[in-house]
Amino acid sequence: MSDITAATTAEAAGDRLDKNWMIDKGLQALMFICGFSAIIFVLGIFIFVFKEGAEFVAHKMDFAEFFFSPKWRPTSLSNPTYGILALIAGTAAITALSMAICLPFSLGAAVFIGEFAKGKTREYLKILIELLAAIPSVVWGFIGLAIMNPFIIKTFDVPIGLNVLNSSLILALMAAPIVTSLAEDALKAVPDAYREAAEALGATRWQMIYKVIIPAAKNGLLSAALLGVGRAFGETMAVLMASGHSINMPTSMFDSVRALTATIAAELGETPVGSDHYQALFAIGIFLFIITFVINLAADLIVRGVRKG
């Protein structure tokens, strides 16, 4: 052994770090940096949003007032107050109602597309869902404003059509394609062996779906629902245009409300950089970022649980 090793070095045997090796390693490093950029951007978002909002959070913000006062009066000259309770309530009301509308329909649609529909029908439905997902949020907002608003006024005989109901309907339609396609993916991820086993036992299609496939896909479905919540929660333009944008603790679905996201969108343009108001908006941004981060993390962990189990 050793005498052979002595006689031939790796170099002589043809081991040279040639041009191709260098190119490979160089590009690997470059692409690693590109991949790593995703981490940098997430950290960057956190750092920059936090940086602008930090001074407010550290020195000027009264936690009790911020979270528990419904009075958002940043522009008051004598006594500006920064309470986001009403905004949280607005966002929560819209998100909750929109999910209550969206989830049953999109999960049902996912079951239909994934398990009942076949061939061309399925193909066309998937394309339709995909096209729905592509409609920009500002267009949805305009629809809320121009089409839903008069429709709600006429149907329910209320003075204002820009309210929780309007924005929830819009958000439900916006989130539906996303939840549907994620849920359908979750159903598709159930191994065919399960289906075959259920069929071999003589189960009908519905029994198979209800007793086998849905339980097997439940983590994926839950994660799809959570991502739908995240989407509704973070939506900005549609909510800004369809919710009425007035500060209110909502008591019915016909109340106009204001959402956290919409507040930033409506006010950031009018605040001087570095002012208390500007910083308070960034503080809301921090809050939004943390909540969506938690939602996404939870959705991811739930799906990962599926893969491990």
Added chain:
Amino acid sequence: MFAATERDFQYKRTEKMFRALFGFMVLILAIPVLMILAILLIKGGPAISMAFIFTDPTNGMTEGGIFPALLGTIWLVVVSMMASVPLGIAAAVYLSEYAPDNWVTRAINLATINLAGVPSIVHALFGVGAFVVFFRFGTSILAASLTLAVMTLPVVIVSSWEALQSVPRAFREACWNMGATRWQTIWNVVLPNSIAGILTGVILQVSRAAGETAPIMFTGAALFLPFLPESVFDQTMALALHLFVVATQVPGVPEQLPYGVALVLIGIVMIMNTLSIWFRMKLRGKKKW
């Protein structure tokens, strides 16, 4: 034993019932949207003309066309794609072809998922804090495009990754066995067979970027500008923001104007999407293995 029993009929009925119920749910989702599209078409259709597309807005944006907004959207989309597409594809190539199974890779995956879930208005705050204020780009096409780029990046990564993964592993192994480096394998076998799929995803992103409003509102898009942008350091109008403005900020706008703007915007998005879907179907019909 094989005769249909009463129970079998009952099962059949249940199944039919659920099938109908779920099918109905699909209709409930689809019909309002199709109706809405029809209304947009009916009300916005008459507003659209060559003049509408190729002239400037006049008289406090209550008359005239949308040319500067359309042009601005093209600026924003092109510049943002120039940043996010190469970066996203390279990141996807790393994740699909190089990344070892370790905690760094898991962190990158997690960051990508989270980046996709960040609300658009938080991206706007980031754009203001980072590009407008910290890097001193001011409110400009550059700052707005970079904000859009960060926002579209995760989706470019995910769709490119999926396209790369659709190339069978056996092809890679065959190449590696011949002594091809990872990069040579990517360049000679993986990319040529996935680039079409990658581009399909990119087209979708273009349409998504064109419709975004919140991230560009405070970073580079202006409500109204009397001139066209000449470089990436200028502000610009944008179609999505223009729709918001004429729908909510300007009094006395004739009803058909915002419908027209909405129709143009949705038209661009739908054309892009249809193109992407058509492209994908064509690919599927042209199997190379």
Added chain:
Amino acid sequence: MVSQAARAGDSAKKGAANRKVKLSVRNLTIRYGDVVALNNANLDIYENEVMGVIGPANSGKTSFLNAINRMSDMRSNMTVEGEITFNGVNIRDWRNVYALRSRIGVVFPLPVGLPMTIYDNVTLSPRLRGITDKRVLDETVERCLTRAALWDEVKDRLNHLGSMLSGGQQQRLTIARALSQDPDLLMLDEFSIAVDPVTTMRIEDVLKELKSQMTIILVTNLVQQANRLADRTSFFLNGEHVETGETEALFEGRTQDQRTRDYIEGRFG
């Protein structure tokens, strides 16, 4: 473990006293996760010999080839312990694993025609090494395809997709591609699975010819193929390298292990 090493040394003395060792394997253990695919194998392969490797499925034969090629670098769950020395150098000491692999041609049982033209399939390896001269490439294509017994069938459609050929044709294309590397060591893993018997015979004739230019490891499920081609033969069973001996001796029943004899005589597997 000592005895196996000694056995490998034994046969070296008996068979070919002064032959140069091309590939030396010491204490090689291969795992996929916790599953052991090959346990503590020891053997030497000499320059310009055909080494037959026989054994039933799941014996660790394919893993053995993958370890030689350092494919474990590309698979996160595959771990390799022990030493493999190629041309006198431990393969782990090669900094440029690609240079190592380019000297080793591999043909796996599932044929893989790359989704590019037949011409490009065969010229890929030379092109990767920077050869661009059209005449050299043309010559390589004709030579390698002829040796792989495919030239006559495809010479008029070299611009067709390699991945759209029939299974048997793709298998021969894979062989042609391995040959286009001008390898020092050619490893074939059950190449005849997708090929008809007549073509198998033609390729076997080519392998006999190639022996003068390269070392060949022939993993085969056909015991008689090893008998026809191999100078020496190794028997693998359930992740164990049972023995290596002169093919002639093994097939005449002079085995050191009863299991080898049973397998060769068709009593199991």
